[in-house]
Amino acid sequence: xxxxxxxxxxxxxxxxxxxxxxxxxxxxxxxxxxxxxxxxxxxxxxxxxxxxxxxxxxxxxxxxxxxxxxxxxxxxxxxxxxxxxxxxxxxxxxxxxxxxxxxxxxxxxxxxxxxxxxxxxxxxxxxxxxxxxxxxxxxxxxxxxxxxxxxxxxxxxxxxxxxxxxxxxxxxxxxxxxxxxxxxxxxxxxxxxxxxxxxxxxxxxxxxxxxxxxxxxxxxxxxxxxxxxxxxxxxxxxxxxxxxxxxxxxxxxxxxxxxxxxxxxxxxxxxxxxxxxxxxxxxxx
Numbered sequence: 454x455x456x457x458x459x460x461x462x463x464x465x466x467x468x469x470x471x472x473x474x475x476x477x478x479x480x481x482x483x484x485x486x487x488x489x490x491x492x493x494x495x496x497x498x499x500x501x502x503x504x505x506x507x508x509x510x511x512x513x514x515x516x517x518x519x520x521x522x523x524x525x526x527x528x529x530x531x532x533x534x535x536x537x538x539x540x541x542x543x544x545x546x547x548x549x550x551x552x553x554x555x556x557x558x559x560x561x562x563x564x565x566x567x568x569x570x571x572x573x574x575x576x577x578x579x580x581x582x583x584x585x586x587x588x589x590x591x592x593x594x595x596x597x598x599x600x601x602x603x604x605x606x607x608x609x610x611x612x613x614x615x616x617x618x619x620x621x622x623x624x625x626x627x628x629x630x631x632x633x634x635x636x637x638x639x640x641x642x643x644x645x646x647x648x649x650x651x652x653x654x655x656x657x658x659x660x661x662x663x664x665x666x667x668x669x670x671x672x673x674x675x676x677x678x679x680x681x682x683x684x685x686x687x688x689x690x691x692x693x694x695x696x697x698x699x700x701x702x703x704x705x706x707x708x709x710x711x712x713x714x715x716x717x718x719x720x721x722x723x724x725x726x727x728x729x730x731x732x733x734x735x736x737x738x
Contacts, residue, residue, distance in 0.1 A: 488673035488702045490561075497558035498677055498700045505565075505698065509681060519642060519685055520694050521545070521567050537571045538688060542728045544568035544721040547696065561676070562703050566721065567696040570728040572735045577643060577686035580693070583738035584731070587613050593734040594727065599626070609635050613647075616655070625674050626658035628665055641686040649678040673702025691735075695728060 511517070518524035522533040522543065537543055547565040557563075572580060590601035600616035611633040618626050629652045635645035652675050653665035669676060677700035685692040 488671070490669035490673070490676050491559065493559045494561040494700070495676075498561065498563060501558070501563055502679060502698065513638065513644065519683060520569055520692055521696075522569060537569055537692070538573075538690075540571075542568055542570045542725045544724045546721075547698075557703070560703055561673075562701050564699045564701065565696070566724055567694065568721075568724040568728050569692060569694040570732050571688070571690055571692050572732045573690040575691050575735050577641060577684055577691050579738075580684065580691045580735055581643070583735050587611075590615065594730050597727075604630070612650070618658075626655040627675060628653045628655055629675075629678065631678075643684040645682045645684075647678075647680045647682075652676065652678065676700045676702075693728065693731060695724065697724065 512519070522530055522537070524530075525533060533543060545567060547567050575583075587601055587603035591598045594601075597617060597619065598615055599618050600614070602614045604612040604614050606612070613631045613633060615629050615631070616626065617629060618624070630650045631647045632650050633645065633647045635643065637643045651668055653668045654671040654674060655663055655665055657663045666672075677698075679698045681696040681698075683692075683694040685694075
């Protein structure tokens with residue numbers, strides 16, 4: 454491909470999961486209590502990501518189920534496409550890792566959710582061109598995003614800063630940075646991925662004495678955040694899919710029965726919001 458437009462995609466994934474993390478552990482989080490990221494926890498997350506990316510690359514190479522709804526039985530897939538084209542945002546929790554408990558790792562939890570939206574009347578190139586304005590992300594995704602900035606861009610690699618805020622049981626502000634890469638597959642298909650390179654919980658945000666906690670030695674609200682996006686131009690518009698994968702501390706013992714509904718509901722609601730906000734921004738552009 455000669456048309457190599459940048460594909461930013463750290464923003465939506467960041468918003469997508471933070472609310473769920475706060476809900477999942479906020480009930481038992483005291484302001485000064487730290488939960489250090491352990492080596493075995495980080496290693497288990499890295500292994501999960503490696504297996505996931507291997508599956509993703511196989512799907513792309515074999516042109517299998519480019520969007521997750523393509524893998525549904527034919528009648529259900531047709532219905533799903535009809536819903537998306539009518540304006541709905543479809544989300545689900547990913548369960549393609551082989552075992553039911555693969556997201557429960559030593560001293561941590563992996564949250565893996567995917568959603569898809571359709572933006573009518575917008576070409577692939579136009580969608581990507583509008584989305585590459587990183588400095589405007591704080592306008593498009595407020596109040597979850599307080600600040601945004603493109604730190605650096607070279608070739609197909611970009612570095613982005615986002616300050617995130619979520620209020621659920623407790624208020625959490627996070628300073629986050631991402632490395633974003635992209636590639637085109639053909640005239641109508643493109644993919645991108647984003648790795649968090651730094652996530653720091655902000656103490657006393659907005660005050661004169663605000664400061665970042667040491668990454669990996671905080672309350673464990675968000676330790677890692679990776680996202681995988683797919684763009685597909687068809688039916689007079691562009692389908693946009695976001696798959697957000699994050700790592701947090703595990704749920705406090707004895708609270709699983711109380712926390713599970715939050716883990717199930719909030720990621721879906723937050724992902725739906727960010728995809729709808731993305732569509733709205735593209736239509737306005």
